[in-house]
Amino acid sequence: MVAKPARYRLGPGTIPAQAGIGLRAPHYLEVLETRPPVGWLEAHSENYFGAGGKPLYYLERIRAHYPLSLHGIGLSIGSTDALNSRHLDRLKTLIRRFEPVLVSEHLSWSSVGGRYLNDLLPLPYTEEALAHMVRRVSQVQDYLERQILIENVSSYLQYTESTLPEWEFIAALTERSGCGLLLDVNNIYVSACNHGFDPGVYLQAIPAAAVREIHLAGFTVNRFGQREILIDTHNQRVYPQVWALYRQAVRRFGPIPTLIEWDTDLPALEVLVDEARRADAIVGEERHGAAA
Amino acid sequence: MTTKTIVNSAIASAFALGLLASAGSAVAADQQTEKCYGIVKAGKNDCQTSAHACAGQASKDGQGDSWVYVPKGTCEKIVGGSLKPKA
Amino acid sequence: MARLRELQADFAQAVLDGVDTAFGHCIRASGLGGGRRLQVYRNNVFLSLTEALKAVYPVTQRLVGEDFFRYAAARYIPLHPSTSGNLHDFGGSLPEFLATFEPAAALTYLPDVARLEWAYHQVFHAAHHPPLDLAALAVAPAERHGELTFTLHPAARLLVSAFPILRIWQVNQADFVGDPTVDLTEGGIRLLLIRRENLEIELQPLPAGEFALLQALAEQQDFATACERALAVQPDTDLPALFSKHVQQGALVDFSR
Numbered sequence: 001m002v003a004k005p006a007r008y009r010l011g012p013g014t015i016p017a018q019a020g021i022g023l024r025a026p027h028y029l030e031v032l033e034t035r036p037p038v039g040w041l042e043a044h045s046e047n048y049f050g051a052g053g054k055p056l057y058y059l060e061r062i063r064a065h066y067p068l069s070l071h072g073i074g075l076s077i078g079s080t081d082a083l084n085s086r087h088l089d090r091l092k093t094l095i096r097r098f099e100p101v102l103v104s105e106h107l108s109w110s111s112v113g114g115r116y117l118n119d120l121l122p123l124p125y126t127e128e129a130l131a132h133m134v135r136r137v138s139q140v141q142d143y144l145e146r147q148i149l150i151e152n153v154s155s156y157l158q159y160t161e162s163t164l165p166e167w168e169f170i171a172a173l174t175e176r177s178g179c180g181l182l183l184d185v186n187n188i189y190v191s192a193c194n195h196g197f198d199p200g201v202y203l204q205a206i207p208a209a210a211v212r213e214i215h216l217a218g219f220t221v222n223r224f225g226q227r228e229i230l231i232d233t234h235n236q237r238v239y240p241q242v243w244a245l246y247r248q249a250v251r252r253f254g255p256i257p258t259l260i261e262w263d264t265d266l267p268a269l270e271v272l273v274d275e276a277r278r279a280d281a282i283v284g285e286e287r288h289g290a291a292a
Numbered sequence: 293m294t295t296k297t298i299v300n301s302a303i304a305s306a307f308a309l310g311l312l313a314s315a316g317s318a319v320a321a322d323q324q325t326e327k328c329y330g331i332v333k334a335g336k337n338d339c340q341t342s343a344h345a346c347a348g349q350a351s352k353d354g355q356g357d358s359w360v361y362v363p364k365g366t367c368e369k370i371v372g373g374s375l376k377p378k379a
Numbered sequence: 380m381a382r383l384r385e386l387q388a389d390f391a392q393a394v395l396d397g398v399d400t401a402f403g404h405c406i407r408a409s410g411l412g413g414g415r416r417l418q419v420y421r422n423n424v425f426l427s428l429t430e431a432l433k434a435v436y437p438v439t440q441r442l443v444g445e446d447f448f449r450y451a452a453a454r455y456i457p458l459h460p461s462t463s464g465n466l467h468d469f470g471g472s473l474p475e476f477l478a479t480f481e482p483a484a485a486l487t488y489l490p491d492v493a494r495l496e497w498a499y500h501q502v503f504h505a506a507h508h509p510p511l512d513l514a515a516l517a518v519a520p521a522e523r524h525g526e527l528t529f530t531l532h533p534a535a536r537l538l539v540s541a542f543p544i545l546r547i548w549q550v551n552q553a554d555f556v557g558d559p560t561v562d563l564t565e566g567g568i569r570l571l572l573i574r575r576e577n578l579e580i581e582l583q584p585l586p587a588g589e590f591a592l593l594q595a596l597a598e599q600q601d602f603a604t605a606c607e608r609a610l611a612v613q614p615d616t617d618l619p620a621l622f623s624k625h626v627q628q629g630a631l632v633d634f635s636r
Contacts, residue, residue: 025334046465047335050504051533054332054578073337074464080384087464112387116461117394117424118431118469121387124405129383157416158407159386196409227410229419234338263338298610298618299525299603305619306513306626326549326582333503336431336466361482365444366551366559373487373542373563 017255019276078109154232488542505534525603588616
């Protein structure tokens with residue numbers, strides 16, 4: 001008999017069901033000085049793991065003006081190594097200090113045998129991996145004493161041994177661990193193209209009540225002869241196909257806090273704000289459409 | 293002077309500044325001091341998946357193309373030392 | 380979990396070590412082959428770790444050029460793998476690696492330049508510390524002053540090199556104007572790197588006596604020993620002036636009896 005997972009709450013405060021943007025170092029000063037009209041900000045947790053200095057200085061000041069989400073890149077939650085207690089400690093310290101509304105990690109692993117590849121590597125979708133992820137997510141939530149969100153990643157390979165589609169794996173993980181979902185709509189699209197599944201089927205299978213956040217970003221198309229592979233590069237505007245999929249997601253899940261992610265070739269802050277505005281416009285149109 | 297005298301006068305010097313002058317405040321440093329103002333290093337944990345992720349260049353380095361493995365940067369502007377490896 | 384562990388170990392070996400395990404058979408080949416798909420991950424892992432090194436070692440990278448740096452990084456990464464999920468922790472052993480890296484052997488100063496860059500990186504992220512408590516120091520009995528030990532600011536590092544690494548560092552900054560030529564016969568340097576209260580980082584060249592004083596204190600030698608070492612290398616060292624300077628500038632932040 002499996003014990004019912006403890007249900008943890010999110011952090012204090014709320015994140016408006018409005019678009020936010022990723023906070024990146026080159027924009028610190030401009031964000032502080034111009035206070036762009038976005039609903040919230042998301043920071044990469046590990047960038048603030050240092051003991052002091054400018055990153056923490058700026059985050060503290062910026063936090064005073066915006067709701068915050070902390071998005072982890074490196075916990076390696078799907079690894080079969082023991083959870084990295086130093087990493088978790090640093091994360092917990094950061095959470096105590098900045099009181100983020102949302103804390104998220106990835107459905108992936110990045111280390112084994114103590115060696116880190118520092119990349120979001122895919123898990124096989126097996127019963128064994130599912131049981132492992134449920135255990136690990138529960139351990140992290142117990143340690144942090146709060147709910148975490150798990151994000152689906154872009155993937156470039158599938159394992160022959162997988163027995164479940166990703167969407168079923170994710171649905172079971174949220175059900176059994178009590179975690180929330182950070183649904184990356186761009187990642188769904190990228191993986192759908194790379195592996196040939198229907199992204200609409202994916203969206204339909206996701207338990208709506210678990211979705212707490214959505215990510216949007218740009219990707220890059222690479223060609224090998226006749227074949228294409230999409231890479232999740234976060235280096236440009238959101239593609240029209242991904243906006244269309246986002247619209248479907250809004251129809252299904254309602255307005256959800258949505259983040260514009262941009263990492264490589266970071267543009268002017270204004271471009272991110274403009275992308276956020278487009279996301280808000282889609283939510284607005286769907287709301288009116290539903291009312292009409 | 294004995295070491296003890298030196299030690300005492302050194303410690304005492306901190307008080308000569310006056311307890312009012314708060315330690316750690318900005319003091320004009322030596323002229324040659326290099327100050328790195330305004331530098332905010334980018335966070336290295338951003339998801340910088342490179343657009344070159346499948347260009348294949350990281351595949352089998354160390355084979356052929358030995359010309360790549362000669363330093364070719366601003367080290368050419370550094371003179372006066374031995375440019376040959378020590379035997 | 381046995382199978383999952385095996386799969387992850389094989390994946391890491393295939394990516395980091397380029398070891399041709401049976402891992403290729405674990406990848407579904409649809410359209411693109413398993414090898415190609417794995418290559419995407421291999422490239423991405425090496426590229427992002429190399430980017431992390433470039434961010435910490437911009438001057439080292441400029442000195443050797445981008446192609447050479449990438450080649451060195453590709454050698455370094457499997458030998459000194461990342462051991463943290465935080466990329467800011469990665470790359471501390473690059474100076475030692477470069478010292479033994481045969482293709483860079485002619486660039487004798489390169490490991491010291493890399494040491495300077497790693498120290499700068501550590502200082503950038505180091506903890507804050509309030510200034511030294513002068514009131515507490517005032518009540519320490521004068522006859523015990525020689526036995527006091529001091530603590531350097533967590534955001535301070537001491538560095539010594541037989542090469543003019545500060546000059547090399549300066550001429551390789553993006554905003555440098557002037558003659559970028561550096562003459563190695565200019566000689567070595569002793570440096571204090573310190574982050575000030577305003578969070579800006581300073582690189583201070585120090586005379587031998589001043590460096591010896593701080594170095595001894597950083598090694599937790601007592602104050603009398605530190606003073607003796609400073610005078611031994613430079614008899615005209617003005618210890619009162621230096622002590623008050625480093626208390627006031629915040630390099631010395633704490634003491635204990």
